Amino acid sequence: MCGIAGILCHEPEKTPERSLLAVMGAALAHRGPDQSNEYAAPGIGLAHRRLSIIDLQGGRQPMRSDDGRWVLSYNGEIYNFGEIRAELERGGVRFADHSDTEVLLQAWRAWGPACLDRFIGMFAFALWDGARRELHLVRDRLGIKPLYYGRTRHGDWVFGSELKALLVHPQMPRDIDPAAVEDYLAFGYVPDPRSILLAVQSLPPGHRLRLRGGDDRPTLHRWWDVDPTARSAGDESQWIGALRDHLDDAVRLRMVADVPLGAFLSGGVDSSTVVALMSRAHAEPVRTCAIGFDDPAFDETRYAGQVAHRFGTDHEEQRVHPDGETLFRRLARIYDAPFADSSAMPTLAVCELARRRVTVALSGDGGDEVLAGYRRYLWHLRESRLRERVPLSLRRKLFGPLGAVYPKADWAPRPLRAKTTLQALARDTVEAYFHTVSAIPAGIRDRLRSARLRAALQGYSALEVFRTHAGSAGTDDPLRLAQYLDFKTWLPGGILTKVDRASMAHSLEVRVPLLDHRFVAWGMSLPEAAKIRRGEGKYVLKRAMEPDLPRDILYRSKQGFSVPLREWFRGPLAPAFEAVLGDSALLGTGWFERDALAGLLREHRSGVADHGRVLWSLLMLDASLEHLQSLPTFDAAA
Known part of the structure; x- marks a missing residue:
């Protein structure tokens, strides 16, 4: 795993300063502490930081082809590189080392962009074509690895x-x-x-971008997308057999490494499945790790220990005490852009624990998206079936007013928290799912916006993100559409961003077998009955793993990986939010109403409402804005 960066100059004859490239690479040293190097030539500069995983002596980057035409800076792993290498060798290609980096370079030389379809893996890379003087930026199918690009004031393209x-x-x-x-x-x-910056964009998953110096019109091409319209036949026994075959292969491929390898083990279905399959594929005990909390509502270590004992893993646990007072600023430095998922804190802790013993860890991320494990999918399905029976115009008139007056009972069990359900029933399918997953409810977002922000938005709403993706989905099936929307937003922007930054902060590579693109495509093609049955998500996965895992692992309620925000903002984090109400980066934008911010904290501390997640989101936004403005820039004279 690595960090990449570079510059494509607006003026083709200009050569980027190697010292600037070195500093850009140094900003990513945590992603690649083992090697660093730069390449500079007229019009182009590439920087690379390497975390050595495969062929520790070879694979040095930026890597040049033997004819000098191509130069590659690459972040990621191609798990089937051995198979691709063998095919290239049969075609007469000779290799200088044993790395997947050279396989990628030679595959592009042989097949061009069509080589991407052959790759099984996670990657983001920059490839310079010196003959055509164009730069290709490519991101993997599901967005496991990140890649940003933007334009400087002088017209240069910069990426990293x-x-x-x-x-x-x-x-x-x-x-x-x-x-x-x-x-x-x-x-x-x-x-x-x-991205959070006007001048910078994130290359979407499954896309490649072609850039030319001096060209204001880059070419963006989608080379892969999950297909929510695909349908697979079969019965339950066939589904179970196919699932085991897919996951056995996905796990086996991701266990190839020239450095110590282990796994995260939370005690949930997905991580336990990965550990079970790793144990079957490996003669030596699998190294596993888990973190625990003093609060039993957030602690899963007894379940992790149960799985570790069952498979005889080399298991390590550590109890952590997340300190929100100091961690939120550390998270802002790690994530750069604002990131509101508070589970980033325990994720950071488990990555730190894992890195003490391994360089590569397998995780269970992705299972909920592929096989509909989130509870919200079940609620969305039930609401959608009711929506289908009542016309939208009538639902808006009936459920809209009821949702507006129904009290927001955060303290109540889910079935009694009818406000959210009533509001969802008054909306169409896309808007309802957007309402379900929103981090900050629409009413509070409206309350927070100043007139200045409203003017700057010019009528824009974040709902347009879902509307755009829904227009490309090709289906109105409520479950498939919700999964597709999560694959386009929540998975790359939330789950994978969280794990990438937390792991790379500790120079740890995390591999995600449940996001093998072949398994994803197969999982999406399954009928609803294979995913959700009798109120249980991930039905076929749980049935398939019954011979390996105890029922109380497979069928217990999903716990999650969270922290007690409600209590924090009634205690140690309240002063931090009070500071935001003073001279802060957040208020400095002029986009938020101070009285509304103060009102949220007051309501939360008094117990009138639970605004813990909202307050955390705003605190992280303030810390990130401050961090972005304080990052040092390169000074050639220094």
Whole structure:
């Protein structure tokens, strides 16, 4: 795993300064502490930081082809590189080392962009074609690895694995995008293709971009997308057999490494499945790790220990005490863009624990998206069936007013929290799911916006993100559509961003077998009955794993990986939010109403409402804005 960065000059004859490239690479040193190097030539500069995983002596980057035409800077892993290498060798290609980097380079030389369809893996890379003088930026199918690009004031294109690498460039504007702020308030992260900065975009998953120096019109091409319209036949026994075959292969491929390898083990279905399959594929005990909390409502270590004992893993646990008072600023430095998922804190802790013993860890991320494991899918299905029976116009008249007056009972069990359900029933399917997943409810977002932000947005709403993706889905099936929307937003912007930044902060590579694109495509093609049955999500996965895992692992209620925000903002984090009400980056934008911010904290502390998640989102936004403006830029004279 690595960090990449670079510059494509507006003037083709200009050579980027190697010292600037080195500083851009240094900003990503945590992603690749083992090696660093730069390449500079007229019109182009590439920087690379390497975390050595495969062929520890070879694979040095940026890598040049033997004819000098191609130069590659690459972040990721191609798990089937051995198979591709063998095919290239049969065609006469000779290799200088044993790395997947050279396989990628030679595959592009042989097949061009069509080589991407052959790759099984996670990757983001920059490939310079010196003959045509064009730069190709490519991101993997599901967005496991990040890649940002933007334009400087002088017209140069700049790119990198994280925003901090781009902001080293002294000509990179740092203006905040108000539409990205609106997106963040709604989702809790900034979904692709936006970044928090006006001048920078995130390359969407499954896309490649072709850039030429001096060209204002880059060519963006989608080379892969999950297909929510695909349908697979079969019965339950066939589904179970196919699932085991897919996951056995996906796990086996991801266990190839020249460095120590292990797994995260939370005690949930997905991580337990991965550990079970790893144990079957590996003669030696699998190294596993888990973190625990003092609060039993958030602690799953007894379940993790149960799985570890069953498979005889080399297991390590550690109890952590997340300190929100100091962690929120650390998270802002790690994530650059605002990121509101508080589970980033325990994720950071488990990555730190894992890195003490391994360089590569397998995780269970992706199972909920592929096989409909989230509880919200079940609620969305039930609401959708009711929506189908009552016309939208009538639902708006009936459920809209009821949702407006029904009290917001945060303290009550889910079945009694009818306000959200009533509001969802008054909407169409896309708007209802947007309402379900929103980090900050629409009413609070409206309350927070100042007249200045409303004017800057010019009528824009974050709902347009869902509307755009829904228009490409090709289906109105409520479950398939909800899964597709999550694959386009929540998975890359939330789950995978969280894990990538937390793991790379500790120079740890995380591999996600449940997001093998072949398994994803197969999982999406399954009928609803294979995913949700009798109120249980991930039905076929649980049935398939019954011979390996105890029922109380497979069928217990989903717990999640969260922290007690409600209590924190009635205690140690309240002063931090009070500071936001003073001279803060958040209020400095002029986009938020101070009285509304103060009112939220007052209501939360008094117990009238639970605004813990909202307050955390706003605190993280303030810390991130402050961080982005304070990042140092390159000074050639220094």
